[in-house]
Amino acid sequence: MKAIGFKQSLPITDTNSFITFETDKPKAKGHDLLVKIAAISVNPVDYKVRQNAAIDTVLEIPKIIGWDAVGTVEEVGSKTSKFKVGDQVYYAGDITRNGSNAEYQLVDERIVGSKPQNLTIAEAAAIPLTGLTAWETLFDRIRIDPVIDQGKTVLILGGAGGVGSICIQLARKVGNLTVIATASRPESAQWCTKLGANHVVDYRNLKKELEKLGHAQVDYILDFVDLKEYWELAADIIKPQGHIVSITGSSEPLNLNLLKNKSVTFSYEFMYTRSMYTTDDIDKQHRILNKIGRLLDTGKLKTTLKTTLSGFTVDNLKKAHQLQESGKTIGKTVIVF
Ligand SMILES: NC(=O)c1ccc[n+]([C@@H]2O[C@H](COP(=O)([O-])OP(=O)(O)OC[C@H]3O[C@@H](n4cnc5c(N)ncnc54)[C@H](OP(=O)(O)O)[C@@H]3O)[C@@H](O)[C@H]2O)c1
Numbered sequence: 224m225k226a227i228g229f230k231q232s233l234p235i236t237d238t239n240s241f242i243t244f245e246t247d248k249p250k251a252k253g254h255d256l257l258v259k260i261a262a263i264s265v266n267p268v269d270y271k272v273r274q275n276a277a278i279d280t281v282l283e284i285p286k287i288i289g290w291d292a293v294g295t296v297e298e299v300g301s302k303t304s305k306f307k308v309g310d311q312v313y314y315a316g317d318i319t320r321n322g323s324n325a326e327y328q329l330v331d332e333r334i335v336g337s338k339p340q341n342l343t344i345a346e347a348a349a350i351p352l353t354g355l356t357a358w359e360t361l362f363d364r365i366r367i368d369p370v371i372d373q374g375k376t377v378l379i380l381g382g383a384g385g386v387g388s389i390c391i392q393l394a395r396k397v398g399n400l401t402v403i404a405t406a407s408r409p410e411s412a413q414w415c416t417k418l419g420a421n422h423v424v425d426y427r428n429l430k431k432e433l434e435k436l437g438h439a440q441v442d443y444i445l446d447f448v449d450l451k452e453y454w455e456l457a458a459d460i461i462k463p464q465g466h467i468v469s470i471t472g473s474s475e476p477l478n479l480n481l482l483k484n485k486s487v488t489f490s491y492e493f494m495y496t497r498s499m500y501t502t503d504d505i506d507k508q509h510r511i512l513n514k515i516g517r518l519l520d521t522g523k524l525k526t527t528l529k530t531t532l533s534g535f536t537v538d539n540l541k542k543a544h545q546l547q548e549s550g551k552t553i554g555k556t557v558i559v560f
Pocket residue numbers: 266267268352353356380381382383384385386387405406407408411412426447448469470471492493494495547550551552553554
């Protein structure tokens with residue numbers, strides 16, 4: 224089968240940052256499905272792994288990355304029960320295994336959902352990784368209850384990004400929250416409004432903008448940008464007994480004591496935890512993807528697809544990585560095979 228990978232961590236502009244190669248088509252065993260890939264999307268984790276997996280070394284076998292995928296089940300392992308050959312599926316995969324930048328991929332069926340039927344392949348490929356992250360942030364980490372928590376305020380840092388774009392919709396339409404999203408440009412601000420944000424604020428003047436809105440403090444803060452950059456401000460503007468979730472982590476130790484007097488809860492969310500540790504509830508990701516799929520099929524949620532590239536080529540993968548590395552993408556970039 225054809226795959227695209229890399230042997231060295233090189234700048235994306237380098238001729239060899241990605242190479243095309245042939246490798247054996249894998250066989251499905253146990254809980255695995257063998258999926259023929261039809262479309263993928265690119266996330267920041269893709270370029271982070273590419274930039275760090277082979278520094279000062281040359282890998283013998285090229286590394287295949289990329290995790291978001293839509294495709295058709297071609298083979299099923301002996302322990303599978305959720306899907307059959309021919310089913311269309313979507314998933315974000317497992318960071319410890321080979322990725323979706325290939326004609327075929329093995330994936331554990333317990334982290335796979337049925338492709339939303341009313342979406343195109345490209346529209347569906349935009350969703351899994353960011354959808355799971357946003358869902359787990361709101362409903363597994365904070366445990367938002369749409370009745371009890373109705374109208375509470377959530378500040379989404381990075382509203383127009385991949386995760387922010389789906390989270391704005393889930394927080395508003397499933398969580399019943401009042402959504403304040405950050406965006407620094409007219410086009411990203413418009414995107415957040417279109418997705419349902421109640422308010423859009425410029426993060427370069429965040430404290431003042433929140434005060435102007437009459438929301439000087441908020442119930443929940445979701446960091447989809449950089450925890451270190453926002454830690455002190457978040458501790459200042461979170462309400463007493465509020466909850467902060469970060470999906471990014473910090474490059475430096477942070478002062479947790481800032482949260483003590485307000486009894487604020489802090490959680491991390493890492494959407495690969497369930498697959499990385501084969502947690503007892505690993506199949507929750509199957510159920511979350513199916514729930515999100517139903518919300519997309521019934522029009523309650525919209526796809527976050529912004530840019531579609533046609534053709535599974537090194538050039539398109541480089542283009543998608545370059546866009547993602549800019550830190551300025553709005554919504555999702557998808558490559559249709
Ligand atoms: N833990 C997990 O499971 C998990 C899952 C997914 C992603 N992540 C991580 O979460 C981060 C976000 O992912 P993503 O896919 O949403 O990223 P993304 O799509 O690249 O986000 C881009 C957006 O970020 C906004 N932005 C840039 N600098 C900002 C700043 N200083 N403050 C506020 N917003 C800023 C930009 O909008 P404007 O400048 O126009 O406002 C842009 O639209 C990445 O670090 C990613 O690796 C973690």
